[in-house]
Amino acid sequence: MTIKPSGRTRPLRSLRRSALSIAIVTALSQPVWARGDCPAGAFDEEILRDRYQQSAVFAPLDCILAQPGFYVPSAGQSRQLPAAPGYYVSTSGAISQTPADPGHFVSMPAATTQTEAPPGRFVAQEAQSAAQDCSVGRFAPASGLTRCDDALPGRFVAQTGQSAALECAAGRFAAASGQSACDEALPGRFVPGPGQTTAQDCTVGRFAASAGQSVCDLAPPGRFVALPGQAQPEDCAPGRFSAAAAQSACDAALPGRFVPQPGQSAAQDCAPGRFTAASGQSACILAEPGRFIPEPGQTVAQDCAVGRFAASAGQSSCDLAPPGRFVALTGQVAAQACQIGSFAANAGQSACDLAPPGRFVAQLGQSSALDCTPGRFTAQSGQSSCNSAEPGRFVAQSGQSFAQDCAPGRFTANFAQSACEEALPGRFVPQPGQTTAQNCAVGRFAANSGQSSCDLAPPGRFVAAMGQSQATLCSIGSFQASSGQSRCNAAPPGRFVALTGQSSAQACEVGRFAAASGQSRCDAAPPGRFVAQLGQTTAFDCAAGRYAPESAMSECLLADVDHFVPVPGQSSQTPCAPGFFQPQPGQTECIAEPPRPTQNEGS
Incomplete structure (x- = not known):
């Protein structure tokens, strides 16, 4: 069996899929080991071996070198081990993992290289999986450092993980190394520029009211600073003043002048009405009552x-x-x-x-x-x-x-x-210089205010009481023909008054009558009766042989031929009965018809 280098890093799953390409190709000059004899730094995969043993085509199998980032610590292994965090393997066929150097770290498994700690961070020991931030007051200016430097006096580091220290700003200082913040100059002291390690006292005539000042303020006019290192100036006392800034003492007000309040930059002339005789005065003397001082500075x-x-x-x-x-x-x-x-x-x-x-x-x-x-x-x-x-x-x-x-x-x-x-309506004042108004007498009235006499009630009107502002219209059925009257007269029988305010009564027309006095209209003669003249007080019955079929008739109608009216006061005529006739109008009865001759009598 030969050891075949892997050529590139691949997962074992890929090796299985490409088994034909990584299986035994040619052994040539490589040594051959027996089954299960792969040395440290190499491994054979048991699954591949079993698969290819069934094939008569391929034999024998190669050992595989451990890839970079992996190692095989002993012989006869069937898999490679990944380098742990904090370690790395840079070559193939490694039998061990290499610890990361101080100043370096490895954060992931199966790493092939180590990483330098970046500026602002450090790694103090080997085999670390992460770099640490520099603490406040310290910094790391370069990569791959194993420790952080202290900020020098006059400088500071306020946050962790910084690569440089900052200078203290003007008004602040750092007396020691490794400070995370600068100290403010105390009131009465100042720091003129950046990067300072100490604060200075303000000189006389100057002060620093707040902490952290880079310059001292001049004592303003009206105030002074007598000693160094002061946080506040003092007001000039009443009667004294300082005209310029940065004074260490105040001047006394001259005679004729005064300084009324502390902290003034000038003395004032005594105002008109006041004076002073001595210097250093805080108030002027008032002129006495009954006296005056017209100009300033008078004595x-x-x-x-x-x-x-x-x-x-x-x-x-x-x-x-x-x-x-x-x-x-x-x-x-x-x-x-x-x-x-x-x-x-x-x-x-x-x-x-x-x-x-x-x-x-x-x-x-x-x-x-x-x-x-x-x-x-x-x-x-x-x-x-x-x-x-x-x-x-x-x-x-x-x-x-x-x-x-x-x-x-x-x-x-x-x-x-x-x-x-x-004078109110209804009253009058007849002469000048009067204290009261008089009521108008009955029959008189005053329609307007301010009248000196009363007016007579005109015809058709009357005034029944004293003190009236208007005359009253005579009511219907009554009239008044004269002026200045206190009442109206009733229309006499046969006459009427249909409207108010009339000065006379009218006669009833023919066909009508008024039986009583005070009537506002005349009554119509009823059917069967008539009124033939004006101004009548009663209606008359139609005579027998005559009739009045309607009301308000001024004469009666004659009964027609073949009709009759038997009694007076009738409203209709009666036709003659069968066997009777009447050849004349206006008759009270009918006449019996004569007998007709018979045929015998005619012959």
Whole structure:
């Protein structure tokens, strides 16, 4: 049996499928072993051997060399073993697997090579299946390393598996090696550039309020820093200031100036109304009431002039006496109010004016006189109130000095009226200056307000009560022929009034009658009766021989020929009975027909 190298790596399943190509081809110069004698590094597959022993064509079988990535540790094996993770086999016919070197690893079985640990990772021992990340504070700059380097002072590594250390940023530092983060410069200290191993104190006049600053801040104007390494500047005290930045001391305010609050960059002039006599002052002195200081930086106050006053301390000018008040002397702290009945329209007055007629001033300290309101008046000046217009009189406008009488048709019942009331409909006022309106008498009315007399009720109308605003129409069946009446007359019998508001009654037409008074229509004569003239109070029966077949007839009809009407008041005629006749109209009975002659009598 010969050992045949595999030529390329294949799984055993493929070898079975291509058994004819890998079986015995030619042994030639290869050594031959007996069945089951394959040496270490080679193997024969028992299934193949059994299959080909049944064939007379092929004999003997070859041993197969272990492929790269596989090995056969001893002789007489029927299969090859894959290299385990952490190991590899780089050649054919291997009898053992090779451990991965330190700095290398093999992650999969049946590997033919080992892999270098990548930058940022390391392998410290042989036969490893994976590389490890460098821990924080350490790094691996190249491939195939067996350990990680510490970050140098001034540098840091914040994450695992890094291939380089980073410089600490300005404002931060790393004093030791192997740091995973940089330390912030403490308040009062700074780190000016990257990659530093220590922080420095801020110099006088400078400060660092926050941790991690790369420069120190200048003490701003109004503040100072007297010592190095400070985290905050100090405010200049009241009365002192610093005009520039980075100062280590503050200046005192000069006389005439002041600094009211800490931390100021300049001194201020005392405002008008205030002054200072010494340096280093934090407040100015107020001018006394009644006095003033008109400009900044003054050391004395002046008295207020006549007509002016200063009520408060610290005024830069004196106030004019306001309208409604006056000031008679100099150096005053208040203005006086004008008395009632007087006023001051302008500022700075030394006396008050009297209210003129038609106007008044009711309160102290007024800047104007008020007009008397409508309904009131004043006849004299200097009045504190107005007079009310008496009943029967009025004042229509404001600011009047007298009251007027109400005109006819109008009146006022109360005092202080600005207008007179119109007499209501149904009432009247006949003369001026009246305090009440009168009711219209019966038969009269006033349709409008403000009438000075009442109107007569016209014909066809009446007014039954006093104080009416309209005349009432006479109802149907009644009339009124005269004006100024308090009632209507009923239509007499034989006459009627069909509409309201009539001044006369109408006679009933022929065929109709009115038996009673006050009728609004006439009654029709019933059938069998008639009315032959106008204005009748009753209907008459038709005479015998006559009849009236309908109502409202003005005459009766004669009974026709061969008809008769036997009694009065009939509405129909009666035909003559058989054997009777009537040759004349208008008859009350029929006549018996004469006997007819017989044949004997004729012959």
